[in-house]
Amino acid sequence: MIVAEQKPLDEIKGLIAEAEKVLVLGCGTCVTVCFAGGEKEAGILATSLRMASKIDGQPKDVTHTTVQRQCEWEYLDAVADQIREADIVVSVGCGIGVQAVVERFPEVWVVPGLNTSFMGLPTEQGVWEERCAACGSCILGLTGGICPIARCAKQLLNGPCGGSQNGVCEISKELPCAWQLIYDRLKSQNRLHLITQIQPPKDWSKSRDGGPRRITREDLRLAAEASE
Amino acid sequence: MQIVAYSCHYCAYAAADLAGVLRLSYPAAIRIVEVPCTGRLDVLEVLHAFEHGADGVMVAGCLEGDCHFQAGNLNARRRVARVKELITAVGLEPERIEMFNLSSAMGRQFADYAVKMTQQTASLGPSPLRAASGRVSRTGAGGDGLGTRREGSGDVGPSTQKTPAAHQERQR
Numbered sequence A: 001m002i003v004a005e006q007k008p009l010d011e012i013k014g015l016i017a018e019a020e021k022v023l024v025l026g027c028g029t030c031v032t033v034c035f036a037g038g039e040k041e042a043g044i045l046a047t048s049l050r051m052a053s054k055i056d057g058q059p060k061d062v063t064h065t066t067v068q069r070q071c072e073w074e075y076l077d078a079v080a081d082q083i084r085e086a087d088i089v090v091s092v093g094c095g096i097g098v099q100a101v102v103e104r105f106p107e108v109w110v111v112p113g114l115n116t117s118f119m120g121l122p123t124e125q126g127v128w129e130e131r132c133a134a135c136g137s138c139i140l141g142l143t144g145g146i147c148p149i150a151r152c153a154k155q156l157l158n159g160p161c162g163g164s165q166n167g168v169c170e171i172s173k174e175l176p177c178a179w180q181l182i183y184d185r186l187k188s189q190n191r192l193h194l195i196t197q198i199q200p201p202k203d204w205s206k207s208r209d210g211g212p213r214r215i216t217r218e219d220l221r222l223a224a225e226a227s228e
Numbered sequence B: 001m002q003i004v005a006y007s008c009h010y011c012a013y014a015a016a017d018l019a020g021v022l023r024l025s026y027p028a029a030i031r032i033v034e035v036p037c038t039g040r041l042d043v044l045e046v047l048h049a050f051e052h053g054a055d056g057v058m059v060a061g062c063l064e065g066d067c068h069f070q071a072g073n074l075n076a077r078r079r080v081a082r083v084k085e086l087i088t089a090v091g092l093e094p095e096r097i098e099m100f101n102l103s104s105a106m107g108r109q110f111a112d113y114a115v116k117m118t119q120q121t122a123s124l125g126p127s128p129l130r131a132a133s134g135r136v137s138r139t140g141a142g143g144d145g146l147g148t149r150r151e152g153s154g155d156v157g158p159s160t161q162k163t164p165a166a167h168q169e170r171q172r
Ligand code: SF4
Pocket: A131, A132, A133, A134, A135, A136, A137, A138, A139, A140, A147, A148, A149, A150
């Protein structure tokens, strides 16, 4: 899932300072399950903003609503009226959700309520860790299913480096060395030969280095005449 | 002054009852809201209590280790800590909410805690939201903060089965 966390309330207050009628727009997908921008969090943020603006002596009309997925225009259309009626929309979706609202309603003023952090998973209740950096050419098949791009501080393809000490990465005592994890996993699976193969430099053009990416599936596109 | 006392059915609510039976008086500012367990405590609901003018909130659950549902009171303690952070960001004093632990046999303690919370709240003065309360649109505020549950307030998170249309329906 995409993992995010809410911006400090003061920062959000600054973003909406000039608006009167505020809509906090939640998203029912990734940010709901990482407790950053779902129905509950949108409600908490809207309530907090109402209370703060009242205490500051300039009460704002802050409401909230949540759509199933902010990153698909069809879901946004369902709340189009609420979006257009607001002076400002505080999106508590991920950065994609914010931009989806902006693209669908170009005339509307939209600001982010979250900092989108990474793609990861909950390793225990209340703890999320990064797992994938969307590099565009997945090598998990060579690394025992452990990603060195997202989890090794140096994104090494042929690790570990000399900084790996007793299973811990040199950048933090809290961080397991990804390549130690890879070694341990491959060893337990009797596939250590994989780690001895030297990996050539990675094709980073498939990652962000190649500029913004786009995927097109001709078989899924609506026929030109049908969509016109 | 108004202090909302979210009180667990298995201890604090019974203790408050016992305080009454023992003819122990406690401040009239205390408004008891019975909850099935303090683990039911909902951060948003507590915020609504403050939004609608509560000067203080006390959360009273079972003694630690004695929760009828094992760990509800421990969860409540962490949520109280979170509410303290949230109301501080908003501009209220964190001392306006406290967690207390007691058993159903501790009627006197309930009265003592009620007095303590009332004094602590009184020392902070009335909530700035109380004075302003009622002037601002309450649209979208959800429950009344006093224990009622609004349909769709997302207590268990929004249903992932919800279609946008159905969701709209619930928002109305
Ligand atoms: S190798 Fe690339 S695509 Fe695969 S998990 Fe790592 S970052 Fe993601």
